[in-house]
Each structure stands twice: as structure tokens, then as C-alpha cells.
Amino acid sequence: MQPGSVRVKSGITHIARRYGMIFGLIRGLFCFLFGMLNNIVRVHSPALVFPLDILQDCFSFALFFLAGWLASSRTARPGTGCIAGVWAGCVSQVIIFVTGALYLLVAQYAYPLPEGSDTMGEIWSPFLLHMVQHAALWVVLGVGLGLFGGLLSSYLERSRTATESEQ
Numbered sequence: 001m002q003p004g005s006v007r008v009k010s011g012i013t014h015i016a017r018r019y020g021m022i023f024g025l026i027r028g029l030f031c032f033l034f035g036m037l038n039n040i041v042r043v044h045s046p047a048l049v050f051p052l053d054i055l056q057d058c059f060s061f062a063l064f065f066l067a068g069w070l071a072s073s074r075t076a077r078p079g080t081g082c083i084a085g086v087w088a089g090c091v092s093q094v095i096i097f098v099t100g101a102l103y104l105l106v107a108q109y110a111y112p113l114p115e116g117s118d119t120m121g122e123i124w125s126p127f128l129l130h131m132v133q134h135a136a137l138w139v140v141l142g143v144g145l146g147l148f149g150g151l152l153s154s155y156l157e158r159s160r161t162a163t164e165s166e167q
Contacts, residue, residue, distance in 0.1 A: 085146020
């Protein structure tokens with residue numbers, strides 16, 4: 001171990017990884033379902049696409065916050081919430097990438113491109129760029145919201161123990 005480095009107990013990282021994977025899986029599947037719903041709504045009622053996107057983002061924020069909150073409440077360390085947020089962001093983005101790529105592959109063969117439109121290579125390039133940008137965004141949001149949930153959990157735990165010790 002190098003001087004100045006911090007050794008994290010494996011139980012703490014196990015708890016953070018478990019909560020992160022659970023909430024990341026929930027978010028990934030939820031985003032997949034919302035993506036399919038968005039494709040249906042876009043055809044029939046385009047005015048509902050933006051409210052559905054806002055609802056999806058709010059649900060994602062709540063999941064990252066809960067992952068941090070619950071992981072931190074188990075360990076009483078705010079950093080555990082941050083790690084849980086990272087895991088939730090990474091797991092959900094892997095699920096979203098895989099399902100998006102499968103959707104694009106199926107659409108490539110199910111719906112032939114009209115004459116003179118973009119080739120599949122020209123469609124895959126923006127898809128990959130979009131996925132990388134969103135992965136970075138949601139992992140950073142997972143860190144921030146997981147840390148916020150962890151800090152709030154630690155603060156409430158300290159205030160609860162302080163009031164119990166006064167009585």
C-alpha cells in the first residue's frame with residue numbers, strides 16, 4: 001500500500017456495490033421501458049415525449065439518491081453512498097447501451113432505409129457518441145446524488161443519536 005492511500009474495508013464496498021447494482025438494474029430496465037414507450041408515444045402523441053423524459057429523469061435522480069441513502073445508512077459513511085451512485089450509474093448505462101444497440105440492430109434489418117438516407121454507419125456513429133456522453137453524465141450524476149443521499153443519511157443518523165443521548 002502506498003503512503004497516503006486509504007484502505008477501504010471490503011464490507012463497505014460490498015454494500016455499496018450491492019445497492020448500486022440493484023438500483024442500477026432498476027434504472028436500466030426502467031429506462032429501457034421508457035425508451036420503448038417514447039417510441040410509441042412519438043408516433044401517436046409527440047407532445048407527451050418531453051413530459052415522459054422529465055418523469056424518467058426524476059425517477060433516475062430518486063434512484064441514485066436512494067442508492068446512496070440506503071448504502072450509507074448501512075455503513076454510517078457518506079462515501080459509501082458515493083460509491084453506490086457510481087455503481088448504479090455504470091450498471092444502468094451498460095444496460096441502456098446494450099438494449100439500445102440491440103434495438104438499433106433489429107431496426108436496421110426490420111426497417112430498411114429509404115433511398116438517399118443515412119447509411120447504418122452514419123447512424124451508429126451518433127449513437128455511440130450519444131451513449132458515451134450520457135454514460136459520463138449519468139455516472140457523474142450518480143456520484144453527486146449518491147453522495148448527497150449518503151451525506152443526508154449520515155446527518156440524520158447523527159442528529160437521531162444526539163437526541164437519543166440527550167434523553
